[in-house]
Amino acid sequence: METLLDIDYIIRDEKVVIRLFYKTEKGREIREVKDFEPYFYVISDNLEESKKEIEKLDNVKGVKVVRKVEVREKIDVLKVAVKLPQNVPELRETIKGFEHTKEVREAAIPFAERYLINSGIVPMENAEHLKLRIASFDLEVYNPGGEPRAGQDPILMISYADSTGMRRVWTYRETPGIKLDFLNIVKSEQEMIQRFIQTVKDQEIDILCTYNGDNFDFPYLNERAERYKIDVRLGIDESRVRLGRRGMNLGAKVRGRPHIDLYPICRQIFNLSRYTLEDVYLEMFNEEKKDINASEMFSIWDTNDPEVMREVFAYSMSDAISALRIGLAILPLQYEISRITRVPIYKSSRSSSSQRVEDLLIRRAFKKNILIPNKPSDRIVKERQRSSYIGAYVVEPKKGIHDNIVLFDFRSLYPSIIISHNIDPSTIDCSCCKKDDAFQSPTGHHFCKNTKGLIPETVGGLVDRRIQVKERLKKEDDPEKKRFLNVEQQALKLLSNSMYGYFAFPRAIWYSRDCAEAIAALGRQYIHNTIEAAEKHGFDVLYGDTDSVYITISGEKDVKRIIAESKKFSSEINRGLPGAMELEFEGFYPRGIFITKKRYALMDEKGILLVRGLEVRRRDWSNIAKETQTRVLDALLRDNDPDKAAEIVKATIQRIKAGDVELKELVIHTQITRGMNEYIQAGPHIIAARKAIKKGREFKQGDIVHYVVTTKGSSISDRARVVDFVGKGDYDANYYINNQVLPAVMRILEALGYSEDELKGLGKQMTLGGL
DNA sequence: TACCAGAGGAG
DNA sequence: AAATCCTCTGGTA
Numbered sequence: 001m002e003t004l005l006d007i008d009y010i011i012r013d014e015k016v017v018i019r020l021f022y023k024t025e026k027g028r029e030i031r032e033v034k035d036f037e038p039y040f041y042v043i044s045d046n047l048e049e050s051k052k053e054i055e056k057l058d059n060v061k062g063v064k065v066v067r068k069v070e071v072r073e074k075i076d077v078l079k080v081a082v083k084l085p086q087n088v089p090e091l092r093e094t095i096k097g098f099e100h101t102k103e104v105r106e107a108a109i110p111f112a113e114r115y116l117i118n119s120g121i122v123p124m125e126n127a128e129h130l131k132l133r134i135a136s137f138d139l140e141v142y143n144p145g146g147e148p149r150a151g152q153d154p155i156l157m158i159s160y161a162d163s164t165g166m167r168r169v170w171t172y173r174e175t176p177g178i179k180l181d182f183l184n185i186v187k188s189e190q191e192m193i194q195r196f197i198q199t200v201k202d203q204e205i206d207i208l209c210t211y212n213g214d215n216f217d218f219p220y221l222n223e224r225a226e227r228y229k230i231d232v233r234l235g236i237d238e239s240r241v242r243l244g245r246r247g248m249n250l251g252a253k254v255r256g257r258p259h260i261d262l263y264p265i266c267r268q269i270f271n272l273s274r275y276t277l278e279d280v281y282l283e284m285f286n287e288e289k290k291d292i293n294a295s296e297m298f299s300i301w302d303t304n305d306p307e308v309m310r311e312v313f314a315y316s317m318s319d320a321i322s323a324l325r326i327g328l329a330i331l332p333l334q335y336e337i338s339r340i341t342r343v344p345i346y347k348s349s350r351s352s353s354s355q356r357v358e359d360l361l362i363r364r365a366f367k368k369n370i371l372i373p374n375k376p377s378d379r380i381v382k383e384r385q386r387s388s389y390i391g392a393y394v395v396e397p398k399k400g401i402h403d404n405i406v407l408f409d410f411r412s413l414y415p416s417i418i419i420s421h422n423i424d425p426s427t428i429d430c431s432c433c434k435k436d437d438a439f440q441s442p443t444g445h446h447f448c449k450n451t452k453g454l455i456p457e458t459v460g461g462l463v464d465r466r467i468q469v470k471e472r473l474k475k476e477d478d479p480e481k482k483r484f485l486n487v488e489q490q491a492l493k494l495l496s497n498s499m500y501g502y503f504a505f506p507r508a509i510w511y512s513r514d515c516a517e518a519i520a521a522l523g524r525q526y527i528h529n530t531i532e533a534a535e536k537h538g539f540d541v542l543y544g545d546t547d548s549v550y551i552t553i554s555g556e557k558d559v560k561r562i563i564a565e566s567k568k569f570s571s572e573i574n575r576g577l578p579g580a581m582e583l584e585f586e587g588f589y590p591r592g593i594f595i596t597k598k599r600y601a602l603m604d605e606k607g608i609l610l611v612r613g614l615e616v617r618r619r620d621w622s623n624i625a626k627e628t629q630t631r632v633l634d635a636l637l638r639d640n641d642p643d644k645a646a647e648i649v650k651a652t653i654q655r656i657k658a659g660d661v662e663l664k665e666l667v668i669h670t671q672i673t674r675g676m677n678e679y680i681q682a683g684p685h686i687i688a689a690r691k692a693i694k695k696g697r698e699f700k701q702g703d704i705v706h707y708v709v710t711t712k713g714s715s716i717s718d719r720a721r722v723v724d725f726v727g728k729g730d731y732d733a734n735y736y737i738n739n740q741v742l743p744a745v746m747r748i749l750e751a752l753g754y755s756e757d758e759l760k761g762l763g764k765q766m767t768l769g770g771l
Numbered sequence: 772t773a774c775c776a777g778a779g780g781a782g
Numbered sequence: 783a784a785a786t787c788c789t790c791t792g793g794t795a
Contacts, residue, residue: 271779271780352783352784353784354783354784355783357784381783388785388786389785389786390786390787391785391786391787392781392782392785392786392787393787394781394782394787394788409782413782414782497784498784499784500784500785501784501785501786502784502785503784503785504784504785504786505783505784505785506783507783507784508784516784516785516786520785520786545781545782545787545788546781546782546786546787547782548781548782595789596788596789596790597781597787597788597789598780598781598782598787598788598789599780599781599788599789599790612780612781612782613779613780613781613788613789614780615790617779617780617781618778618779618780618790619778619779619780620778620779620791670777670778670779671778671779673777673778673779674777679776679777680775680776680777681775681776681777681792681793681794682776682777682793683776683777683778683791683792683793684791684792685778686777715792715793716791716792716793717792717793739791739792743790743791747790772795773794773795774793774794774795775792775793775794775795776791776792776793776794777790777791777792777793778789778790778791779788779789779790780787780788780789780790781786781787781788782786782787
């Protein structure tokens with residue numbers, strides 16, 4: 001048994017050698033492949049001439065005519081084998097200029113990846129059975145000037161935790177009287193770094209986890225190590241950690257011992273207000289983790305108070321332990337994505353959803369002998385960005401409270417449309433099929449009924465496999481195996497749900513606006529028809545969005561009858577649907593309130609509140625407003641008690657006025673979505689961030705600003721401050737009453753049919769304190 | 772008051 | 783570096 005952890009290539013004696021980094025039952029193994037040549041394809045309008053011309057070029061090892069699939073035809077192209085991977089880009093440019101060349105293809109696939117595609121090897125296979133050794137580490141650094149500068153501020157501690165149970169904090173400060181079994185005091189920063197590196201090797205670690213290691217820990221470690229002329233040789237082949245560019249950010253690569261940065265993964269899979277290690281830990285395990293404000297690290301270190309130092313060492317240790325625990329929880333899904341897309345985990349763990357879909361499609365295309373299209377040029381991308389199309393349909397809700405609500409939705413609507421209608425760039429408007437009825441082609445395009453497209457086949461594969469996994473899941477009793485199967489079905493769902501968005505993504509290789517548009521149009525037809533049928537059936541349609549419909553029978557008190565009628569209805573609809581499609585009875589809600597499109601709340605039979613779109617779901621509203629809104633919803637939906645709701649609002653306003661609301665209830669979290677200088681209109685979060693920058697804090701695109709509206713300043717933006725610079729009690733009570741709590745609760749009361757005057761009175765009265 | 776930029780959610 | 787649909791806020795004229 002073995003698992004492929006990483007792959008690369010080296011040049012030895014002017015020959016290219018692929019290296020496969022395996023973990024086997026016996027340990028680590030680097031296997032070499034020496035007979036795999038770099039190659040690419042040339043489409044030519046004169047194969048003979050092109051072949052002769054290309055054969056004369058330096059570094060070309062062979063040219064042969066091969067048959068490949070292009071869109072829906074088989075065509076002959078030239079396969080050009082070359083000496084070294086670096087010859088590919090050179091030769092591509094030369095050959096592009098040749099008279100008969102129409103296009104050069106597959107000349108931008110990285111060589112090691114090319115081997116992986118062609119060999120069909122599945123990375124991370126058996127990863128769970130081989131008991132991989134996982135470690136995590138974390139640095140604490142000196143930071144007297146606010147943000148630490150690696151050029152001058154030393155690393156103070158390195159914490160380390162691994163799956164064999166080893167725990168360490170290395171430091172070089174003697175603190176008398178402290179005995180902690182994980183604490184290891186060494187002579188210098190240099191020795192600390194060396195101990196860490198040696199431990200990773202001695203422990204034979206397979207995967208290294210960090211929390212933000214790409215952009216902090218590894219770059220910092222590298223720079224500090226460089227000062228001492230130490231090489232951070234953590235690679236299995238004794239190579240250094242390499243910092244590569246990944247778009248705007250860095251990526252720290254450890255050869256053969258994949259480094260997984262958990263921070264970007266957490267940002268991708270969780271939707272939180274903050275993404276500190278503490279917040280993510282709380283979200284995942286519902287446990288508080290020890291936290292020390294990083295900006296205080298230097299003063300703590302300088303003071304060297306034994307009691308405080310003990311806390312800091314414990315905190316440092318908890319960082320590594322938490323990161324390890326998060327890693328162990330998150331890695332199985334990452335393994336699975338790596339296996340399904342067949343991409344090494346270092347890359348797949350850092351991939352966007354469009355990249356993953358594309359990786360999968362490229363591998364499927366190779367299997368089907370399809371010639372892979374080139375990436376679109378920037379000019380084409382810009383052109384594609386200009387065009388838009390009509391997407392999903394949203395039903396105007398029947399506003400207010402309703403009882404006995406049934407929810408139907410189409411199971412995986414878009415994937416099932418892609419499969420059922422064979423939607424693919426290569427099947428669109430084929431000449432072998434006739435244009436069908438309007439339902440089949442609402443955008444005027446039709447899709448081939450004879451030949452399955454690459455994308456429908458791929459989505460079909462994912463969906464079928466998911467059905468099988470779910471079947472196995474049902475029969476499985478072993479909880480561990482159940483977990484693996486559940487992760488597998490999650491990964492399959494993730495990928496099949498990304499396919500529609502991929503079609504409309506301007507940088508996609510298999511971009512097709514027409515396909516995206518057709519999928520959306522068909523989606524609208526299915527939901528429209530369902531709504532129409534529901535109304536004909538005597539249901540009241542309360543709301544619907546994209547693939548869902550909320551219905552009830554107004555005046556009907558008999559819940560059993562409503563549910564029975566609903567089930568009858570869905571099976572009736574399903575009889576008329578194509579194979580892969582299904583309308584599901586999703587749930588029953590005794591009570592609910594619809595405010596506007598995409599904003600509503602439901603209470604289920606267990607009394608659990610389900611809220612969509614309202615302020616309580618948004619990170620850019622304060623907790624005080626969100627909490628109050630939740631309590632008001634609860635009073636209305638559970639207790640049917642508007643007076644109680646009003647009391648809640650009054651009490652909250654009193655608290656705000658009294659000035660004793662905690663800052664953390666008042667913080668508003670808003671992301672910086674563009675460059676700090678690109679704003680035409682800067683909102684409060686940008687103004688707050690600019691003020692913090694003047695005080696030495698760093699803010700960049702992608703960061704979330706955590707701010708409070710204080711009393712100092714004229715406009716709201718003027719009054720907004722980053723929370724770390726706000727003193728206790730320094731908040732603008734009027735803002736939190738009039739711009740946070742009241743709007744959030746009024747919206748709900750308004751939908752209940754309170755007259756505007758009543759509400760104004762309520763609001764005004766409350767604002768003025770005439771309670 | 773009307774409009775726009777900006778943010779973030781739903782599905 | 784997935785799409786569109788939609789609501790709402792705060793700034794500006």
